[in-house]
Amino acid sequence: MTEFDFGQSALRTIELETQAVAELRGHIDEQFSRACRQILKCTGRVIVSGMGKSGHMGKKIAATLVSTGTPAFFMHPGEASHGDLGMLTRDDLLIAISYSGNSPELLTLLPLIKRLGVPMISMTGAPESVLAQAADAHLSIAVEREACPLALAPTSSATVTTVLGDALAIALLEARGFTAEDFAFSHPGGSLGRKLLLRVSDVMHSKDELPVVAKHDTLARALLEMTTKGFGMTTVAEDSGELAGIFTDGDLRRSIDRGVDIHSAQMHEIMNHSPTTVTPDTLAAEALNLMETRKITALVITGDKRIPTGVVHMHDLLRAGVI
Structure with missing residues (x-):
């Protein structure tokens, strides 16, 4: 044969x-x-x-x-x-x-x-x-x-x-x-539903969990806030409560390289003045794509008048099964 x-x-x-x-x-x-x-x-x-x-x-x-x-x-x-x-x-x-x-x-x-x-x-x-x-x-x-x-x-x-x-x-x-959102309502189970239905507001950290310092606070105060909250960053707020900027672990390394005094430097002098932000209604999948594109690990969520209302870390999205 x-x-x-x-x-x-x-x-x-x-x-x-x-x-x-x-x-x-x-x-x-x-x-x-x-x-x-x-x-x-x-x-x-x-x-x-x-x-x-x-x-x-x-x-x-x-x-x-x-x-x-x-x-x-x-x-x-x-x-x-x-x-x-x-x-x-x-x-x-x-x-x-x-x-x-x-x-x-x-x-x-x-x-x-x-x-x-x-x-x-x-x-x-x-x-x-x-x-x-x-x-x-x-x-x-x-x-x-x-x-x-x-x-x-x-x-x-x-x-x-x-x-x-x-x-x-x-x-x-x-x-x-x-739309993709219409599709998600027919597929609420599994990773597809999570990607299409989950919003930033569902996984963000807010209120007491939100790291925040004032723009005139010292770097030492910001480091304490970052360590306590554990996100590797902190928001920096104006006196009115609006978002003035953020300060991250990367900003800390760059500040140290420049010889900044952590006890005297104020946040408005060393913070990032143009942080990437999203709204609470932003889809989690969209937030993840933004993080990957900008090569950052956390996003600040702002509400009305740019008041910071929360923060979401990439680990939060991983735990939620967005990927």
Whole structure:
């Protein structure tokens, strides 16, 4: 028995599926725009349905729609004939997926769908099929050739269906002006939620934990405050309470190099007059990016009239799981 070339088989599959996806460009036409407009007009949910592999692709498409701002769920067409069609209301829209366009389980539902007046978008590889002709908008998932050498297993067509579903979801996302914060509310768990939902105010140190000295205090007083609070820095405040500057471990080293007397030097003489600050509403991920860009380990949080209200250290963001 000769050794089978697994790598060559894999490369052939990848090439065929890549070609099928490239050919999908020619299917993005007025029907695609019509489908998007139909979904945007929908006041209910988008119900995705399909049998077999089309059903698996449908579940993925429904999940992508949900996470990108389009309320959706998957309905099994076989179960729909036995009670699950009750999920469908007159305000909803149906996306029916069938490569042949003649899946019996979906065709059985057509009279009821039409009776309800529910708009339908079909995704098929056969524009002359019953499902395609009955739809308000038809999205073509036709492929020249399946990657399966027997032309039996849905391979290239399954990939094209998934990609077209992604194209639909992203077009809708952009049309709606869906934001990263909107996305986070659908993904509150795990590191993604922490990155997108967590704000500086959720992790900052404030009140008695905030290191602060007056601008006329001595360097010795500032060193005591820095040591006590443990952030490697202190804010420096005007007599009015506004932020005048900050003083960090780096500023201390530079002051020592210049021969500054720690007992007589006042903070306004040696502080950084232009500190990097953020507001309490700043996203933690944004604050972390700012720290990395500026090569600093702490940020001062200011409120109204530049009054320092807190400080956040990079370690706080690490503990919160922002990275």
